[in-house]
Amino acid sequence: MMKTEQEKENILIMSGNYAAAWGAKCSNVNVISAYPITPQTTVVEKLSDFVDNKELDAKYIRVESEHSVMAALVGSSMTGARSFSATSGQGLLYMAEMLHWVSSSRLPIVTTIASRGIAPPWNIWADYTDILSIRDCGWIIQFASTHQEIFDSILMAYKIAENPEVSLPYFVVYSGFSQSHTSKPVSIPEQQRINKFLPILPEDGWGHLNLNPDKPVTFGNLVMPEQEYLDFRFMIHDSMVKSKKNIHDTINLFNQSFGRDYGGLVEKYMCDDAEVILISYGGLAEQSKDAVDKLRDQGNKVGLFKLRYIRPFPNEELIELFNSGIKVIGVVDQGTAFGNPTGGPISTEVMSLLNHTKNRIDVLPCIWGIGGRNVSVDDQIGLFEKLLYIKNNNEYPTDETCQHGTVWMGLKTGI
Amino acid sequence: MKTSDKQPAAQQPYKSWKELPHVPVSYPQLGSIGATGEWRTFKPEINAEACNKCGMCYLYCPDGVISYKEGTLPEIDYMFCKGCGICASICPKKAIEMVKEKE
Incomplete structure (x- = not known):
């Protein structure tokens, strides 16, 4: 402009x-x-x-x-x-x-x-x-x-x-x-x-x-x-x-x-035809755009759904996403909620809205970047690959960073 | 403002949350438990000659029963003064004396 x-x-x-x-x-x-x-x-x-x-x-x-x-x-x-x-x-x-x-x-x-x-x-x-x-x-x-x-x-x-x-x-x-x-x-x-x-x-x-x-x-x-x-x-x-x-x-x-458009309560990046979506927030979510770009170059239908607001919670936007034909979502928290259903507060909240869709959507919660632990674009691509694995094989990954149903990215597992 | 000045009385009970303001606020009015000055054991009395009209007693009074305008002698509303003695304690001129109430 x-x-x-x-x-x-x-x-x-x-x-x-x-x-x-x-x-x-x-x-x-x-x-x-x-x-x-x-x-x-x-x-x-x-x-x-x-x-x-x-x-x-x-x-x-x-x-x-x-x-x-x-x-x-x-x-x-x-x-x-x-x-x-x-x-x-x-x-x-x-x-x-x-x-x-x-x-x-x-x-x-x-x-x-x-x-x-x-x-x-x-x-x-x-x-x-x-x-x-x-x-x-x-x-x-x-x-x-x-x-x-x-x-x-x-x-x-x-x-x-x-x-x-x-x-x-x-x-x-x-x-x-x-x-x-x-x-x-x-x-x-x-x-x-x-x-x-x-x-x-x-x-x-x-x-x-x-x-x-x-x-x-x-x-x-x-x-x-x-x-x-x-x-x-x-x-x-x-x-x-x-x-x-x-x-x-x-x-x-x-x-x-x-002349700067912040869109709304969420920012959608390459979501329109995506089958696999990563939902996240904050600085690392901005970085996920690079991971999406690289995976798109290889022909993967992936997208990023960035939560700009968590209060009020973007219910309507998420329900619209769930009804858009997506197959698998990953929901990432850069924070902990000890003992709650997923260990991450926002992944639990996102999953609480899944009963608003009749579509079957697989969800993989993830926790990353705790205490400033580095999360590289390659690490983010690794998470997307787990989501693609779920879509293609209809089963959840079983590596040792996946604990109690949630991926703890970077968890030291001795391997 | 003296506590005895009239303010809007308490609202009738609300029927719907839609009628409510954002927050509940109450206005000063005659205390619902009566003239609290009756609780007083010691009565603060201002010595007009010693008082330098600084207004410290007005600022410190926890019940807001001292009225004061700059350069004038403070006035105590004995209807509601409970006799805590903070005014006497804070007075830089020791111009307030706590006098025991009689039976």
Whole structure:
């Protein structure tokens, strides 16, 4: 698309973390609260620079823990301030209680997660177990699998979260180090154009909850079993499911405004005539495109179905996929859910929708990249070959990395 | 604002979740368990001459029963002051004395 002089974008080489900091800066956030944790730290360091250099007019609140970070943002967001933070791994888990306070207060806080492994043993490398452990706390969860997508997603996140019909907090998630600390070009549109895209902050705070000393209210008081506690819980789920429409609208508007199309809740790559599909998310899912290309060159009908969102869950898109004539799917988690049906949280959720199709589909769950373990394109091709084996031989592979029905890619088996 | 200022009364029970706001919020009104000032054993009394009108007591009062405007003497709403003594403890001029209530 030809861009006019006014539409020209400033292309900077930056790390994934700096892309997140730039995303927050360009979203004109009012309040940042932060506590450092690897691999997220350079996000909030960069934001601290922006504030210190007066490039960003925001209040920067340093606190003593991640729990306090989110508590501070609960307070700031309740006054109608656009609020931002970033965290990783243990820090996210330490925030867990306040994450529920945010979603149950329906506050549109945006937080970026540079995902890492959970201790012990200590591990700071790419692994989504941190975000997947808190996937049910009422936050929208979106994976960004390129640096540009990290930046763009934060702008869209505020647009979606602050919509009064949605009023839910929003996580933008990317992987530690492989995304957070690698550098790539990121296009930054002119601020005036971003300002036109961003939602307008209401002068009197959010319609449902606004802390104002002149109009005192009590929030978070006790609600008895026969009062509306159950109903308020349902409404969080209801708004989350209905936010899908708003997400689609926002992605379309973003495409119209900046010429980058993120498609929807999922990204389909070579899925149209595919018989074998890999379903995954995050940075490694982006890499799967190379594996698909190589296998397509050899005449294999394979495709990639990348989940951009897991909350809300893309039910409709998955059911459409199941009814499209595919024979075999592999579902890959870069995270663990010990003791659940597959050992991986998202593969279990994807499989829970299989009763919506009458087609017979074989499913091979897989877990890869745990604790930053390298997954090469060849490793991904190896997984596709297992799926092709299932399609061609009508039986599941039996090698020793396949444990309890799930492939643990790279499991040391002594061979 | 004094706690005795009227605010919208509690809503009638909701029939459907569709009528509910995003979150439950309650407005200050006369306490549903009555005049909690009756619980008081010690009564805070402000010494107007010693008071420097800094407003610390207003900021620290956990029940929000002290009203204050900058440069004026704070006022305590004894209908709801439970007599916890935090105002007396925080007062930098020691201008608040906790006086034992009589029978």
